[in-house]
Amino acid sequence: MLGVFVDTEGIQAAGGLLLQVMPKAAIDEELVQTLESRIASLSGFTPLLRSGKTLPEIFQQLLGDMGLKILPERQIVRFNCDCSFERVLGALKMFGIDELKDMIEKDKGAEATCEFCGEVYQASQKDLTKLIQDLQQPFTEVPIGQLRKSSH
Numbered sequence: 001m002l003g004v005f006v007d008t009e010g011i012q013a014a015g016g017l018l019l020q021v022m023p024k025a026a027i028d029e030e031l032v033q034t035l036e037s038r039i040a041s042l043s044g045f046t047p048l049l050r051s052g053k054t055l056p057e058i059f060q061q062l063l064g065d066m067g068l069k070i071l072p073e074r075q076i077v078r079f080n081c082d083c084s085f086e087r088v089l090g091a092l093k094m095f096g097i098d099e100l101k102d103m104i105e106k107d108k109g110a111e112a113t114c115e116f117c118g119e120v121y122q123a124s125q126k127d128l129t130k131l132i133q134d135l136q137q138p139f140t141e142v143p144i145g146q147l148r149k150s151s152h
């Protein structure tokens with residue numbers, strides 16, 4: 001939504017509003033519908049700008065009851081997911097030896113999709129075999145000297 005108000009003196013007000021839902025919120029249809037209906041109920045951005053309200057006041061009016069949090073100025077906001085192949089392997093490991101063997105036999109591997117960012121991870125038969133080996137040897141001997149070093 002964009003608005004520009006121009007009179008004979010030039011541009012008097014200009015601004016816009018861009019809403020983006022995070023991947024997990026996109027599956028919340030009710031939230032998306034609420035946002036869409038609120039935006040649709042506005043007669044445009046220009047009247048809001050011309051009303052003399054500040055941007056925080058406009059956001060408060062639109063989203064104030066939805067847990068609005070205005071971040072300090074100039075803070076860079078970036079979508080970030082800390083998922084990794086190692087985490088996926090850790091999650092797969094929790095299925096246990098029998099399930100992992102089943103994945104190898106039936107699917108020749110495993111595919112996992114991060115529900116947060118949508119990243120797709122593929123675990124090969126080799127990866128799954130390694131996990132089974134790890135599970136079959138729960139106690140790995142670690143020399144004491146090495147333990148001290150890694151505890152830093």
Ligand SMILES: [Zn+2]
Nearest residue numbers: 081083114117
């Ligand atoms: Zn992710």
